[in-house]
Amino acid sequence: MDRPKVPGPVIALYRPRPSISQGAFFQIFIGAVLVLLPLSTAGEQAWYAHTHYGPVAASAWASPWLYLSLAGAIAWLGIAAVGFVRARRFIAIHEDGLRYASLGGPLRTLVTAISPGVLYWHELTGIATGTTEVASLTGKSTHSHCRTTIYRQGGAPLTLKGSDRGGIQNLPELTTRLKARLYPRLQRRMEARFENNQWIDFGPISIHPKELRIRNKAYPWKQVHKIYIKKGYLLVELEQPVTIHRRPTASKNLSKPVQILIPVSQIPNLELLLKLIEEGVNP
Template sequence: MTSPPTSPTETIVFATAPRGPRAWGYFALLAAAPVAAAAYAAWLSIYAYTHYGPVAAWYRPRPYWLLAIVLAAVSLLLALQARWRRQTHLRMGPTGFTLRLAPRPPVSLLWRDVVGIETRFSRSIFGHMHGVIVLHLRDGSRLRLDGRFPNLPGLARRLQRHLYADQLPALRRRWAAGQPLDFGILQIDRHGLTVRQRAFPWHSIARIEMRGGRLVIELNSGKPLILSLRRLRNPDILLWWLHDEAKR
């Protein structure tokens, strides 16, 4: 498939899919399976008719005709899936991005239309990385980037660089004006942080860190607060802000 034209400042990430000679080999294999089953069923029909009569020619090859139909349906679905994956891509530019999750039509948005990014990654027992990137949009909807895209952690870092660069000026203005910054169920300001309407001043907090898919807030006294990262908006920028930006 020909890549869409890009400007020097644009980046295109294609979904993982067979391309070039591998694609032709993949589609040939998908076509060969039902054809082979149908050819064997046809040969068996002729053989049974010439040796045992029309009744045997009707009944004996029926399982293989059924197998050919099932293989044809599965091959068609796999071919459509491969075709859609070849069309799936993410185009990132300096002001926004276009996401095509075929067979859906492409969606074009500005970076400021995205209010948060959520990452969920896990590694299988075979060492393969699985996960999903969820983009939270300003209108309340979500966009999901799943395993169709290669190197999801690297893609998440690219998206975060774009999103944080677009959000930092607004966050700095709110912080300078003394307004709280909203990270989902957690908000922070110059006096401390608030979790589910419960306020904790900065002097009562010993440490904040990510641990095992959770945000752990250790207090100087009492049990630590443990928040699921799924309940937070942009936990990465939250930690970066606390360790770097808030010290300015």
């Protein structure tokens, strides 16, 4: 039985900011410059050469312009295709899931531009968000780029960029709505697994009632000093003894925290990770 194309009533719809490349006037102008201008020049060259030097010269003079017009037609079709795909791009939140178009990898983008994709809430496994600060030469932050990644079962993640990079408008609002719909479902499953002493994965970091694992290396919770977010990174401070040699014949052991940095954009369901650690971990 085929799945329904629309997962329930629509709640919110998000699109990119309209661009000049989507306008009909822009497409006509580009077509005239790339195709009609070389074609008209080819006609003029052919007429002049034919009247003065004969048909052989007319063909020779017009051929380069005809080839240029053909290349322009191919380029114009490519520009028109990009405009079509961008004009079709959207992501909609429905009662029972998501519907999207022109998102994903190159092939998936083209396929969903023609036939929008559908994802139900039970097919989604996580959401990761990240913000990249762009600084000037003086080091002062000028603006930031937002990105949201939606993870799903049995498929590549969907990456959404903010409108400042030609992506979806109001991306923070969209992300908040997605988390409000998805997190309660995920939280119940995660809490049940955690209570049953099972590992829960959050991308490069995994947690267990007895220990923390970062990039396949485990640390007992009593060794974890602090976990917090700073400037787009999740910082994990570990208590680790460090030996500092003061004299050749003497040394002193000091407990110095070691920091591990993980970009928050790589951690799906970050808020649920922190909540489980806060409520369920007893070092």
